[in-house]
Amino acid sequence: MNIIHATIVLAGLVLIALAASPLVVLVEEALNNPDILTVNVEPLNGSIAITLSYNGSVKLRDVNLTVSLETPSGLVNKSASTRELSRGGNLTIVIGGDGFGGLGNVRLAELKLEGKVSGIYPFEISYRPGGGG
Amino acid sequence: MSTGEVPVSKRIIWAVGNGVLGMIYYVAIYLYIIPVVFNYLAQQVSSGFPELTTGQLAGFALFFLGLSSAAAGLRGTIYNPILRAVSNLFGFFILVYYMNGGELSGTVAVEGARIGLSINLSPIIYVVFAFITVPGIIIPFYDYYTKEIPGT
Numbered sequence: 001m002n003i004i005h006a007t008i009v010l011a012g013l014v015l016i017a018l019a020a021s022p023l024v025v026l027v028e029e030a031l032n033n034p035d036i037l038t039v040n041v042e043p044l045n046g047s048i049a050i051t052l053s054y055n056g057s058v059k060l061r062d063v064n065l066t067v068s069l070e071t072p073s074g075l076v077n078k079s080a081s082t083r084e085l086s087r088g089g090n091l092t093i094v095i096g097g098d099g100f101g102g103l104g105n106v107r108l109a110e111l112k113l114e115g116k117v118s119g120i121y122p123f124e125i126s127y128r129p130g131g132g133g
Numbered sequence: 134m135s136t137g138e139v140p141v142s143k144r145i146i147w148a149v150g151n152g153v154l155g156m157i158y159y160v161a162i163y164l165y166i167i168p169v170v171f172n173y174l175a176q177q178v179s180s181g182f183p184e185l186t187t188g189q190l191a192g193f194a195l196f197f198l199g200l201s202s203a204a205a206g207l208r209g210t211i212y213n214p215i216l217r218a219v220s221n222l223f224g225f226f227i228l229v230y231y232m233n234g235g236e237l238s239g240t241v242a243v244e245g246a247r248i249g250l251s252i253n254l255s256p257i258i259y260v261v262f263a264f265i266t267v268p269g270i271i272i273p274f275y276d277y278y279t280k281e282i283p284g285t
Contacts, residue, residue: 015260015264017170023174027173123253126250130246
């Protein structure tokens with residue numbers, strides 16, 4: 001191995017450390033703050049407002065939140081997306097209106113969050129109540 | 134001594150010594166440093182990537198030792214850059230195989246609910262390929278064609 005090769009390899013290792021740093025920061029924050037990502041479900045004039053709040057310092061890009069609800073008229077999917085979600089950012093989905101069948105008859109089937117950590121690493125988080133097979 | 138030729142035994146010792154250095158480099162880069170970064174991230178998400186057993190690690194280390202020793206012994210011939218390139222490619226393939234291509238997923242059961250998390254760490258693999266594997270393939274050939282061919 002000559003000097004040029006050693007320099008490139010060292011630069012590569014530094015780049016790997018830099019590339020991994022947003023993930024390391026996110027992981028550390030998530031371990032220290034369980035509320036880094038919270039979901040609130042609130043009734044809103046006969047509808048339901050599902051709000052995702054993010055409290056991390058690493059930016060999430062191309063974020064898409066999808067909610068699947070089981071209603072009397074079948075499965076209802078609704079999604080909301082934003083280009084960027086940073087500290088204190090929210091993403092809200094309001095579900096209601098036709099085919100909704102009233103709040104008492106609705107059951108959450110799945111909540112799915114997709115996006116990219118720092119615009120680089122694609123991720124997906126899904127929440128299924130009751131084990132959701 | 135009629136000639137200035139180095140005895141075969143010394144050449145073998147020199148080649149094996151260089152092979153040990155090569156083995157340390159490949160094992161450190163492809164089987165230790167980069168997997169440590171991946172596993173640090175992975176263990177927060179799931180049970181992590183599968184770790185190499187001692188037997189597998191020893192087998193890969195011996196393979197790298199053999200390739201690096203052969204490359205050192207064949208210095209000055211075209212086989213030297215070829216064997217060094219093969220070592221780099223082999224190391225990269227081991228990394229990709231054990232890191233599952235950077236695809237990581239896990240499921241956690243919390244209060245009767247199931248939370249699934251998946252993340253794609255392949256951008257780190259691209260950096261490894263671009264900055265460690267590719268130079269490790271190109272530079273030995275560059276060295277061979279510019280420094281070791283007589284008359285160049």
